Amino acid sequence: xxxxxxxxxxxxxxxxxxxxxxxxxxxxxxxxxxxxxxxxxxxxxxxxxxxxxxxxxxxxxxxxxxxxxxxxxxxxxxxxxxxxxxxxxxxxxxxxxxxxxxxxxxxxxxxxxxxxxxxxxxxxxxxxxxxxxxxxxxxxxxxxxxxxxxxxxxxxxxxxxxxxxxxxxxxxxxxxxxxxxxxxxxxxxxxxxxxxxxxxxxxxxxxxxxxxxxxxxxxxxxxxxxxxxxxxxxx
Amino acid sequence: xxxxxxxxxxxxxxxxxxxxxxxxxxxxxxxxxxxxxxxxxxxxxxxxxxxxxxxxxxxxxxxxxxxxxxxxxxxxxxxxxxxxxxxxxxxxxxxxxxxxxxxxxxxxxxxxxxxxxxxxxxxxxxxxxxxxxxxxxxxxxxxxxxxxxxxxxxxxxxxxxxxxxxxxxxxxxxxxxxxxxxxxxxxxxxxxxxxxxxxxxxxxxxxxxxxxxxxxxxxxxxxxxxxxxxxxxxxxxxxxxxxxxxxxxxxxxxxxxxxxxxxxxxxxxxxxxxxxxxxxxxxxxxx
Numbered sequence: 001x002x003x004x005x006x007x008x009x010x011x012x013x014x015x016x017x018x019x020x021x022x023x024x025x026x027x028x029x030x031x032x033x034x035x036x037x038x039x040x041x042x043x044x045x046x047x048x049x050x051x052x053x054x055x056x057x058x059x060x061x062x063x064x065x066x067x068x069x070x071x072x073x074x075x076x077x078x079x080x081x082x083x084x085x086x087x088x089x090x091x092x093x094x095x096x097x098x099x100x101x102x103x104x105x106x107x108x109x110x111x112x113x114x115x116x117x118x119x120x121x122x123x124x125x126x127x128x129x130x131x132x133x134x135x136x137x138x139x140x141x142x143x144x145x146x147x148x149x150x151x152x153x154x155x156x157x158x159x160x161x162x163x164x165x166x167x168x169x170x171x172x173x174x175x176x177x178x179x180x181x182x183x184x185x186x187x188x189x190x191x192x193x194x195x196x197x198x199x200x201x202x203x204x205x206x207x208x209x210x211x212x213x214x215x216x217x218x219x220x221x222x223x224x225x226x227x228x229x230x231x232x233x234x235x
Numbered sequence: 236x237x238x239x240x241x242x243x244x245x246x247x248x249x250x251x252x253x254x255x256x257x258x259x260x261x262x263x264x265x266x267x268x269x270x271x272x273x274x275x276x277x278x279x280x281x282x283x284x285x286x287x288x289x290x291x292x293x294x295x296x297x298x299x300x301x302x303x304x305x306x307x308x309x310x311x312x313x314x315x316x317x318x319x320x321x322x323x324x325x326x327x328x329x330x331x332x333x334x335x336x337x338x339x340x341x342x343x344x345x346x347x348x349x350x351x352x353x354x355x356x357x358x359x360x361x362x363x364x365x366x367x368x369x370x371x372x373x374x375x376x377x378x379x380x381x382x383x384x385x386x387x388x389x390x391x392x393x394x395x396x397x398x399x400x401x402x403x404x405x406x407x408x409x410x411x412x413x414x415x416x417x418x419x420x421x422x423x424x425x426x427x428x429x430x431x432x433x434x435x436x437x438x439x440x441x442x443x444x445x446x447x448x449x450x451x452x453x454x455x456x457x458x459x460x461x462x463x464x465x466x467x468x469x470x471x472x473x474x475x476x477x478x479x480x481x482x483x484x485x486x487x488x489x490x491x492x493x494x495x496x497x498x499x500x501x502x503x504x505x506x507x508x509x510x511x512x513x514x515x516x517x518x519x520x521x522x
Contacts, residue, residue: 050415072414081415088412092404101405101416104398151417 001064003028003186004049004080004155009059009068011044011210018044020210024188026155031177031187033201035194037230041210042190043085046159049188050082051075062155077106081153085160085190087144089132096128098143102150110152111183117146120176138169145173149180156185162193174200194226208232240370241491242484247372249463249483250380251445253476254438255456256463257386258431264470264519265407265427266322271333274457275340276432280306280439281448282344285353295355299440303433310432315425322424337453344450355443379441383479386434387472393430394472403427462505468515477516481508 002025011019019041026032034042047053049060051072060068067075076082081102089098099117118125121142127135132143141161148156162170170193177200181187191197197204198218206214206229214221214229259273270276280302287298317336321328363374394400402423406413410420442448442456459482466481467474482501489500508516 052411052415071419072411073417073419076415076417084412084415088409090405090408090412092408093401097401097404100398101401101413101418104402104405104417106417147416 002026002061003030003063004188005061006045006049007059007061009045009048009055011041011048011053011055013044018210019048022207022210022212024205024212024215026186026188029181029184029186030202031181031189031200033197033204034188034190034207035192035197035204035226035230036207037192039209040207042207043159044210045207046082046085046157046188046190049075050080050157076151076153079151079154080157081148081151081155082157083141083144083148083159083161085163087137087140089140089143089147091131091133093132094129095124095132095135095143098132099124099146099150102147106151108150108152112149112152114150116183117149120149120179121146136169138165138172141165141169141173142176145176145180149183149185153185156180156187158187158189160190160192162191162196170196194230206230236369237491238488241487243370243372244376245484245487246480247376247380247483248487249476249480250376250383251438251441251479252459252463252482253383253479254379254386254434254441255460256467256475256479257383257390257472258434258438259457259460260464260467260470260472260475261390261434262428262431263464264472265403266424267326268318268322268329268424269333269461270318270428270431271330271457272337272340272453273333273435273460274455275337275344275453276306276435277439277442277456278448278450278453279340279344280432280436281355281443282348282353284436284440284443285355288356294358295440295444299436302436302439306432306436307429310435311425311429313432314428315421318428319421319424337457341450341453348450350449350451352447352449353443354447355440357444361444375441375445379445382437382441383476386437387476390430390434390472399426459501462501465515466505466508468517468519470519471515471517474515474517481505 004026006022006024009019009022022045036042048055051070055068057066057069062078062080099114123139124142124146161173174196189197189200201218203217204221205212206226208229214225255277259270262268262270283302284295284298287293287301288295318329321332361375364371365374394403402418406418406420406423413420462482463478464475466478481504485504486497486501490497
């Protein structure tokens, strides 16, 4: 059974429809990558799953229960954490406070604590008292990932974690993903960098114009398949 | 020596204005909401203490501790079920709704308590004074100022040392991302307004002990509070105390020159600060 699933998910921004019946599923201990060009609806899909955008209750289910109509804080409390696009650190909070806010209002048990997050990203321990927004882009991304991990989520949604970062920094961040998986989180990774997505994912969905146009495992998708699904035309 | 005395009295008066302003500063700092009913809520707090004193025969200093949780609950409900609905990109709805609330509160107080002036019952403490060399200081102004400092220390501790304080700051920065961290912004805002009304109750105690009050004096208290917040820099609590002191000193100095100038001098000080530092003395970097 899928741990997290969307069925016929639609989303609107006012009159503009951004998603047209998206069906995806994430199984336990799996990493799924969502790839697609700008404007394909990847971030909207993440925001819909996380509860920033409300939907029909049955259009998103987690652990067998419908969560589509729930608010973001309720979905988070059940174990679905998100690393939002653009990192969105809290400027008024230090690095450590940004991490601690991930545990707000509850005691979670699991692998991830301040100590283990600092072990995953040692540079953050050195910068723990700096304002989160005073860090480099890559370090900020590490804080955003650590902040989401602090709640010990069952599902981690990562939205464009490599966006705007130098290749060497992206490599550092992606190095952490096997450890995050090993600690027990299932992941949905939204990524424009196809090679990066293929390297970490067990399965891939390709989106275009608010629809899933292709899905499969990295091994059985050819470059041409992906190119067509990505751009909507054969070359 | 008279000028030293005048300035010290002004600083102590600034404590009262800082108490008026701290709740306003807290609410503005967290949710960018300017509560135009703030002054009327202070007056309402004074009436609530008066009712408790009259009905239960308590000292105002005891009654205030019963009034505080009641005012917290009122603030929580008011924010959760009314003011939260007005928050958004448009700044007009909260202004209109709190302006309406101000008028409704004034009229409800007029209906309930008439337009007659009231005062909380005084005792030996409220008229006592201490000698500090050649200067005589009233115990009440000293208590007021000490309360203002304690309130601001307490709020700073709350903001920078507690989990709730972290949630206040995070929600103030970005409510949507805060909700992704499991925070309910609507409840955080309600708690903030509840705390603001606890401070309002402390301000109401000193308002009612130091001077007469009636249902119509709320808007003037709002103006003093507003000026103190703006002088200090929006959202800065120590700035709010300094803002209160600047208005207090300007008023006592103005009154020493000519008693008719008291109120005007405070407003002029506000305008001068606004001319020199339009964002206040300690503006927050991300405002």
